[in-house]
Amino acid sequence: MSKEKDFTIRDIREDATKKLGKVHSEYINEGAMGLITVQANELAYNRYRIIPRILRDVSNVDTSTTIFGTKVTFPFGFSPAAMHMIAHPSGEIGTSSAASKAGIAMGVSHWATKSMEDIIAAGKNAEGYGYKALLVTVDAPIIGRRLSELRNGIGLPEGMSFPNVVEDDGSTPNNFKNTVRDASTQFSTFLPWLVSVTPPTMEIWLKGIYHPEDVLLASSYPIAGIIVSNHGGRQLDTAPAILEALPACAAAARSPHALHLRSKLGLSRLKVGIDGGIRRGSDIFKALALGADMCFAGRIPIWGLAVDGEDGVSRAIEILRQEFEVTMMLAGCISVGEITKESLAVVEGGVPGIISRL
């Protein structure tokens, strides 16, 4: 049982890696080319130090926040990631059930191995449950060169399919063979179309933005948010680590130019989510201090599933929630809104090095 011996996400990942075997663990854990961005995503958090404020009443910290119009227990949710069933037969149903019991949001991949109806039904006991937002992946005009996938091959194991993908003849595929990607998609044609076909009750978020200029472009459309993401290092290797890209993107979303564009649409600023490399509650704290409203993770629920199905996912969420709460208390922050760059310093000149206030 993961409960007794797994005290960190790293423990869960090690356990999962053993259980998944070479082909599937490399598919999940690795990414594009030399894995420089995969590793940088995690390492970037170590460059920041949290400077605690002391003798504040932290007996009652509130870790909750609101995302997709719904209150969640802490600023963390699951990114959409393909094929949860390769980790456990319960697949996305196990993930959904664990997420809803913990009161957090979950993204569902187009390449999920359970139907959208069954996935949402597994979350039906959560307050305000339902599909609230479209997370549209915008960093994949083509799939990145993932060497482990090229070497090992990756496909759906026997008996699994992609029930939310429908072929022209009405069947559901069990491989990626007929996937067609339109690499000609552009902001100026795609965004107006996307907005026109999305029911107004669904928020639109663009997932996979790294550049502040793209944040400004996104601000000029009636969408709710962006997820600063490099696809967990699976697309362009040597793209910046997420924590390196975040400050400029968060500043762009709050810039006078972006706010002017938003006010013309009658909207408040774009919300800023991130994913990539989050492994500890303190990572979530640091991302919020650098301007994120919300953090997501793609691999964590898959590792949890591999270790112990739904219970493993629940354990992973609880580890992160507890770590986040402890970090808030020790940093002297009583609510999520109090987490700002005032709590943060960056290490310069290697480790150990000189720390500079932001």
Ligand SMILES: Cc1cc2nc3c(=O)[nH]c(=O)nc-3n(C[C@H](O)[C@H](O)[C@H](O)COP(=O)(O)O)c2cc1C
């Ligand atoms: C196995 C796997 C499958 C993924 N499938 C998708 C997908 O179908 N669509 C998508 O937008 N992102 C996909 N992603 C990327 C995640 O949404 C997310 O951006 C990434 O995992 C974040 O990094 P992290 O795993 O370090 O948290 C996938 C990631 C993994 C590890």
